Amino acid sequence: MATMQTVQVELGTRSYPIYVSPGLFAEDGNAKELLRPYAAGRKVLIVADSNVAPLYAAAVERAVREVSGEETALCVFPAGEQSKNFETVAMICRTCAQNQLDRGSLIAGLGGGVTGDMAAFAASIYMRGIDCIQVPTSLLAMVDSGAGGKTGVDLPEGKNLIGSFYQPKAVLMDTEFLKTLPRRELINGFAELIKHAILFDRGLFDKLLNAGDDILTHPPMDEMTELIALSCGLKAGVVSRDEQEKGERMLLNLGHTFGHAIEKVQDFCGFEHGEAVGTGLAASARLARELGLLAQDEEEKIEEIVRKYELPMAIEDCKPEELLHAMYSDKKNRNGTIRLILPHAIGHCEVHHDVPDETILKIWESFLP
């Protein structure tokens, strides 16, 4: 078995480890040992969606049960963003109550970002807060939502409008789980991984750019473990320096002001989140080059990586003016200006507030087919 990688998220008394390894939850895997500090002698509720539960709940239950010494409870909800609401959170909390979970119990989120966000949100409010651990199964959740402690649910008025910061006690990532992830979801996850590389780590960027062509078809487990651990290390650093997004953590919005605008104008029925972020990364690079902040060959490399990971480089059926308007309504903006994160080099980005509308419109136009 490949060696396990460990990343520590440093947050004082709330610090926690992220473990990344293929086969963690295999019968002879390390999961039992890693779970012991959090699950021994405790009642555990596993939360999973209807796609992930049939695939992996049994393996996780087996590991948890051996350590906790009790039957585990399972809460399954219908897969998809449309489940990310208060009703599902209420169902998770009710399942906790029906299974006599108490202040000393544990919730484990097993799944993608939707599951992780809701499991952690439920854990943060059930009995005024009980412990949770995360077992991310999508690449997006592994590199993005698995580490960082953001929880959330959607409202009819908008996505992620409700939520809190609530850090897990540990995050266990079994990269073998990625083998069943649909290709489109894998691509989504790569968008956030590429984002971390453009923000902070040229070496990681080159690894991603030079990865073999099988990376999307048969992602090699050792390589994935390394890439995910590097990405988590970068994000963990940001989160420990700026847990509540008052400063540096804003950088993680690279590609997202553009991406959110696309998702919004498409009424969340077009690109998936990662796809929109991928286009947003290319748009940020083009804009940075247009403003003379980024060298041409750097910008070309960013477009090349976006294409390599089959992220979209053209937006159909959207008007540039609508996209610009949507950028103004992004909840991350302040004082009526558009806040953009722009690359100055691969591995170094900065926050900008003062980009003229005409320049942004020109960039949007360049992405129309």
Ligand code: ADP
């Ligand atoms: P995110 O992209 O934020 O992780 P979701 O939690 O909705 O969002 O996960 C994306 C989709 O991938 C969902 O349909 C989910 O059920 C599915 N999924 C997550 N992990 C796996 C996996 N390891 N194998 C197969 N499907 C998975």
Ligand code: ZN
């Ligand atoms: Zn994102």
